[in-house]
Amino acid sequence: MAQLDLRAKLAILADAAKYDASCASSGTAKRKSAPGGKGLGSTEGMGICHAYAPDGRCISLLKILLTNSCVFDCHYCINRKSSNVRRARFTPEEIVDLTLNFYKRNYIEGLFLSSGIIATPDYTMEQIVRVARLLREEHDFRGYIHLKTIPDADPELVHQAGLYADRVSINVELPTVAGLTRLAPEKSAPRIEGAMRDVKSSIEDLRDAKKRFKSAPRFAPAGQSTQMIVGADAATDGDIIRRAAGLYGSFGLRRVYYSAFSPIPDASAVLPLQRPPLMREHRLYQSDWLMRFYEYQPGEVAQATDPATGMLPLDIDPKLAWALRFRERFPVDVNRASREALLRVPGLGVKAVDAILATRRWRRLRLADVARLTVSIAKVRPFLIAEDWRPVALAEKADLRSLVAPRREQLELFAA
Ligand code: SF4
Known part of the structure; x- marks a missing residue:
């Protein structure tokens, strides 16, 4: 040398x-x-x-x-x-x-x-x-x-x-x-x-x-x-x-x-x-968070993958992928649901869930209260019930995925 x-x-x-x-x-x-x-x-x-x-x-x-x-x-x-x-x-x-x-x-x-x-x-x-x-x-x-x-x-x-x-x-x-x-x-x-x-x-x-x-x-x-x-x-x-x-x-x-x-x-x-794709690494980190902070069992996180390929979708995060796959578990009542159920609502983070649990001890939450705790109420709304909000049959909509998935430009921005 x-x-x-x-x-x-x-x-x-x-x-x-x-x-x-x-x-x-x-x-x-x-x-x-x-x-x-x-x-x-x-x-x-x-x-x-x-x-x-x-x-x-x-x-x-x-x-x-x-x-x-x-x-x-x-x-x-x-x-x-x-x-x-x-x-x-x-x-x-x-x-x-x-x-x-x-x-x-x-x-x-x-x-x-x-x-x-x-x-x-x-x-x-x-x-x-x-x-x-x-x-x-x-x-x-x-x-x-x-x-x-x-x-x-x-x-x-x-x-x-x-x-x-x-x-x-x-x-x-x-x-x-x-x-x-x-x-x-x-x-x-x-x-x-x-x-x-x-x-x-x-x-x-x-x-x-x-x-x-x-x-x-x-x-x-x-x-x-x-x-x-x-x-x-x-x-x-x-x-x-x-x-x-x-x-x-x-x-x-x-x-x-x-x-x-x-x-x-x-x-x-x-x-x-x-x-x-760098996004694949990002999705795996998100799946890791679901196990470590969101109380998902490993088998449940794996359910977010596409059964045909075994891969996580790149265009949506694994939590949203899981929720779209198990729509019958939603909507979740923000004023009654357990912490575990709230943690599964796409768009609600751990801090938001803890804030919901703290707030509902003394009053019932409306959709606007939840909106203040999340980046995108549009993503959260189909999956929850609030005092003044019920998604009716939104969770049954065939095009729900396209309604809640991030726009292509946002994904491209991340990839860049
Ligand atoms: S990954 Fe293998 S080849 Fe590379 S430094 Fe470690 S032992 Fe050596």
Whole structure:
């Protein structure tokens, strides 16, 4: 590998990291400084960083790879062994310096660190842990650290990563085992899931220990997350929704990120030539919200897909698709219905539903009251009953979908 200066390495290794969508720093807590130390950095404030898609939509984390060299040859990855890209590698000390310098200049609030596999998974994991250890122990860094861990590494090394990091993540990569076997033949679904299970146990064990002993160490207090690539294999949206639900249920994940496959330079011939529509990724995030915040069972979210193709519609959101499919569940009486039923009304968000429940304790709601809580009363109206409104037979209308779907220009604006 030719000698590169720090700026050139940064250009290569920050660009290479943009394909990873799974970086978010919400949901963590303040770290205490070492005894006697003044400490550096703060993780307080929900949502100071968010998760981003593969085209680099990232924010104030320093998001880099330790190296973009890799001994594996995953077909979808620009850093795979057979890829003809310029390679670079940081030393752990260089990453520590960059993180501290960027932090002090207020450019970043933390570090997201991933890596290609250098020599062996264990050696790579040791290097990643070294970065985190230097930051936390030698520099008393209290900012956010998200470490991408390597499932094939020694579980003890992954455990050490969790002791330093706010969040750890292990990518499941593809939604199905068949897709993983085909596109990442050196990776193993059982090993990936085994590593996620270990992380889940450590999070739970040390969370319990912390309740009993103040001095117990913290382990990945912002939890673990994972990422799936969408559109690189034949998995349908239904497959992806079911896989995500299984991951949330089995491993207590904080987030599943969906990353629309981006065609890469010098791509492997087994990959599709085109990226899936960005809207597909957006619809999958919406379906994820239905499971996490709207009390839908995973099987119900999958019912929003087209039975013939297994795909979510692109022109309407999954909640609306579900409501149009199960029209007999509507209209819902805004003055009587349960929270669960109200959450299913297209166009009503969680905050709007909570506001309805709070208001109706002391008075009955009219349509105009609901209109103040939603962006589009036209979308909501066919699905609810209010004090002065009943949709008569609107829900039976054959053209209801065209009445409530967003206009084409709105969709094009989003796609753009
Ligand atoms: S192991 Fe990671 S970095 Fe290496 S080729 Fe596979 S996806 Fe890319």
